[in-house]
Amino acid sequence: MSAGSGQEPLRVAVLGARGRMGRQACAAVDAAPDLELVAEIGRGDRLDALAEAGAQVAVDLTVPAAVMGNVEWCLSHGVHVVTGTTGWTADRLDTVRQWCTQAPALGVLVAPNFGIGAVLVMRFAQQAARFFESVEVVELHHPDKLDAPSGTAVRTAQLIAAARAEAGLDPVPDATVEALEGARGADVDGVRVHAVRLRGLLAHQEVLLGGPGETLTLRDDTYDRASFMPGVLVGVRKVADHPGLTVGLENYLDLDGAPRRAGD
Numbered sequence: 529m530s531a532g533s534g535q536e537p538l539r540v541a542v543l544g545a546r547g548r549m550g551r552q553a554c555a556a557v558d559a560a561p562d563l564e565l566v567a568e569i570g571r572g573d574r575l576d577a578l579a580e581a582g583a584q585v586a587v588d589l590t591v592p593a594a595v596m597g598n599v600e601w602c603l604s605h606g607v608h609v610v611t612g613t614t615g616w617t618a619d620r621l622d623t624v625r626q627w628c629t630q631a632p633a634l635g636v637l638v639a640p641n642f643g644i645g646a647v648l649v650m651r652f653a654q655q656a657a658r659f660f661e662s663v664e665v666v667e668l669h670h671p672d673k674l675d676a677p678s679g680t681a682v683r684t685a686q687l688i689a690a691a692r693a694e695a696g697l698d699p700v701p702d703a704t705v706e707a708l709e710g711a712r713g714a715d716v717d718g719v720r721v722h723a724v725r726l727r728g729l730l731a732h733q734e735v736l737l738g739g740p741g742e743t744l745t746l747r748d749d750t751y752d753r754a755s756f757m758p759g760v761l762v763g764v765r766k767v768a769d770h771p772g773l774t775v776g777l778e779n780y781l782d783l784d785g786a787p788r789r790a791g792d
């Protein structure tokens with residue numbers, strides 16, 4: 529079942545359909561000629577409605593407290609999952625990997641960020657990491673966001689830390705003793721991550737890299753959730769071609785290939 533390659537539209541359900549992201553995802557799926565929006569699930573709605581509608585792919589844009597139950601339900605009912613919901617830990621990912629072994633034909637995409645700008649910043653940060661002794665991540669979001677640090681920032685820091693470890697770099701230098709707990713942000717695998725919550729912002733991230741006499745700043749700014757929708761649609765169309773758990777939309781994109789937009 530490769531999405532878009534068959535005659536029939538791919539049947540898609542959106543979980544968290546009445547949320548900020550969910551509303552836009554419903555509209556994006558609805559507008560795509562190769563997709564059919566068959567279920568819009570909100571909190572308190574029965575997941576059985578998804579099966580009754582014959583959904584083939586579920587897009588989960590809910591909350592960390594709900595996403596694991598939703599993924600488990602989908603995998604046990606033959607439904608692929610694309611989720612942008614946050615709250616992923618190594619243990620949670622391992623659990624989903626385990627569930628996937630019981631449903632080997634199904635795919636689960638966990639995408640910390642669907643925006644091409646954010647995906648590219650993560651890639652560029654990975655590439656730059658080994659050239660700089662210092663690095664910090666700053667994420668800035670709207671104050672209605674439930675979690676901190678953002679899933680994207682955690683993932684970015686993990687990718688940077690892995691690239692530094694692979695290159696054999698020493699720990700990031702830091703002689704500071706905090707006078708107030710939290711002043712230096714969170715520690716994600718040895719990389720400091722800072723979270724700003726400010727009315728007027730939507731979703732932004734900076735990766736600051738520093739070496740003797742120079743700094744490099746990588747920055748992504750999201751001004752509208754429309755920026756996430758091409759990535760959501762890529763996930764929906766490709767998830768069936770990627771059985772098992774995939775973390776990161778970049779695994780569905782050809783970032784090193786010919787120039788093109790994520791939704792093309």
Ligand SMILES: NC(=O)C1=CN([C@@H]2O[C@H](COP(=O)(O)OP(=O)(O)OC[C@H]3O[C@@H](n4cnc5c(N)ncnc54)[C@H](OP(=O)(O)O)[C@@H]3O)[C@@H](O)[C@H]2O)C=CC1
Pocket residue numbers: 543544545546547548549550569570571572589590591592594611612613614615639640641642643756
């Ligand atoms: N990967 C990416 O690119 C992006 C990821 N996100 C992430 O996506 C998630 C959603 O973000 P956002 O839309 O801003 O958040 P919202 O709070 O606006 O939306 C979440 C929605 O999920 C609903 N919900 C809660 N529990 C369930 C459930 N069990 N089943 C179905 N729906 C449920 C909520 O309902 P109620 O309000 O009634 O509780 C709410 O409508 C967050 O984790 C956010 O960080 C956001 C933007 C981009």
Ligand SMILES: O=C(O)C1=N[C@H](C(=O)O)C[C@H](O)C1
Pocket residue numbers: 614640641669673674677678679680681730731732
């Ligand atoms: O809650 C949000 O808004 C966002 N959440 C995701 C995250 O935590 O990384 C993606 C994006 O930053 C917007």
